[in-house]
Amino acid sequence: MLPAMEQPTITSAYRSVGITFDSLVFKSAVMRECLRLAASAAARDVAVLLLGETGTGKNLIAQSIHNASPRARGPFVSVNCSAIPDTLLEAELFGAEKGAYTSSDRLRKGKFELADKGTLFLDEIGDMSHVSQAKILRAFEYKEFERVGGESTLHADVRIIAATNRPLEELLQSGKFRTDLFYRLNEFTIHVPPLRARKExxxxxxxxxxxxxxxxxxxxxxxxxxxxxxxxxxxxxxxxxxxxxxxxxxxxxxxxxxxxxxxxLLLTAGADTGKLSPGATLAGDLSLAALEKKHIEQVLAQTQWNKKESSNLLGISRPTLDRKIQDYGLIRPNGARDE
Ligand SMILES: Nc1ncnc2c1ncn2[C@@H]1O[C@H](COP(=O)(O)OP(=O)(O)O)[C@@H](O)[C@H]1O
Ligand SMILES: [Mg+2]
The missing domain is CATH 1.10.8.60 (Helicase, Ruva Protein; domain 3)
Structure with missing residues (x-):
């Protein structure tokens, strides 16, 4: 049973709109486990990293975590990292002193400061540039920051929840995402399963x-x-x-x-791969192996070659999937053979 939540009183302009674990629909074992982890993280003030495809419910879960946490009466402040250009991110997060920019005629508080005693939700963190990642690391590490154009170091008591629909593992390997920031954000990772893995x-x-x-x-x-x-x-x-x-x-x-x-029901054309259409799949080669190859290929395409997710969906172990990829000579869409 997920913890019952006390309705927070409205004390701030930044308020998640009363979304709680109770407002989420969940029937499947995978989603139940995901929300169990989320509820358990809520009570513990750890930084949470929500990984999952777009539309899986990451925003709702972030708000539910906040509302189930001891910070529920504090603000829930959300920042969409993909929407803010590098040049503005620092001011957006940490604020700007009066006159820091020619156009700034008054002091502007940043989201970090506004989230004091509450939760800062960093959405689409995988889209943040390397430059911006470096800028936020210190604030996340020590909860200390300066406003743009400001001298004094400020402190804010903020709990961070980050989310991304990008394959962070790959971004880390390719150096696009800083490992130090990743470890800071990744105190508690929760994978939110795609809808096709919870059709029930x-x-x-x-x-x-x-x-x-x-x-x-x-x-x-x-x-x-x-x-x-x-x-x-x-x-x-x-x-x-x-x-x-x-x-x-x-x-x-x-x-x-x-x-x-x-x-x-108007569904996206060509996306109906949840059920195999024998005509299209088996044209020519009628062997089981051909069907298996085709199916694995489709699942890999669906998950954008996320092998962990693919092996879960296929119900086989990761080494087995690797072996089948080798055996069938499956190739990533960018042309490079998978190692
Ligand atoms: N478990 C759920 N129960 C009810 N509605 C949901 C659930 N998960 C997602 N939704 C619906 O899908 C929409 C998208 O969810 P959101 O949290 O914004 O996804 P994400 O942040 O992963 O892109 C929500 O506005 C809500 O309408
Ligand atoms: Mg979202």
Whole structure:
């Protein structure tokens, strides 16, 4: 059982909008485990790193962690690192003294300072440039910083939660992400599984989104039929839960009557790899090996060659996957043979 949360009182402009673990839909064992880890991290004030594809629920989990933590009454401040250019990041995070820039006529507090006694959520941290990474390391390490154009060293008591949809392992290996910063952020890593690895949750998520639509748009949808559900379960969901929500929203509005039918579901063309279509897969070579090769190839493509995730999805060990990649001569899309 996840811990029950006390509703925080609103004391700051920076407030997560009451998202708690209780507001998340989860049915699968993988998601239950993910949220168990998140709930356990919430109580412990460790830095949390959320890894997972876009739309898997990282933002919601970050807010839930904050609201379940002893900092719940403090601010939840969010920074989207991919949206801020290098030149502005320092001021955005650490603030700027009056006159630090020709255009600055007043002191501006940074997000780090605003998050004092609360949580700073650094979204899309994998997109942060090397220069910016160097700038934030010290603040994260010692909780100390200076405003741009400022002399005095300030201190803020901040808990950091970072998230990224990028394969950090690869960014570390290629030197694009600093290892020292990674270790600082990585006190507690949580992998948020993609929707295609928890398809048993699709029905419950649909029910949630249908209820949301009925409330927001005044639609009167009761359910979806078996064919519609099977179509959803067969999709591979590159946009994960966010994509499912959009598909259901559209279907609620376009459906005639009280039931969503397969015809109401507009799914991304060509992304339907969750179910094998024998015609396309087995053309020519009808051997089991050919099918296996094709399937592994598809799973690797889905996970952008994340071998850990692929071996989990395939239900085989990592060395077995490596061996099969070798045996079948599978090659990464960039042309380099995988080692
Ligand atoms: N477990 C969940 N329960 C209910 N809705 C969810 C869940 N996970 C994701 N969503 C929906 O998907 C959207 C995207 O989630 P978000 O946390 O922004 O994903 P990410 O940060 O990983 O890209 C949310 O706004 C919410 O509508
Ligand atoms: Mg996000």
């Amino acid at each position: 949750e699709i029905k419950a998520l649909c029910d949630r989104f249908i209820a949301e639509c009925n409330e927001r748009f005044g639609t009167k949808i009761k359910n979806l039929d078996a064919e519609a559900l099977s179509k959803l379960e067969g999709h591979n969901w590159p946009g994960n839960v966010r994509e499912l929500r959009a598909v259901i929203k559209r279907a609620c509005v376009s459906a005639q009557g009280e039931t969503i039918r397969a015809i109401d």
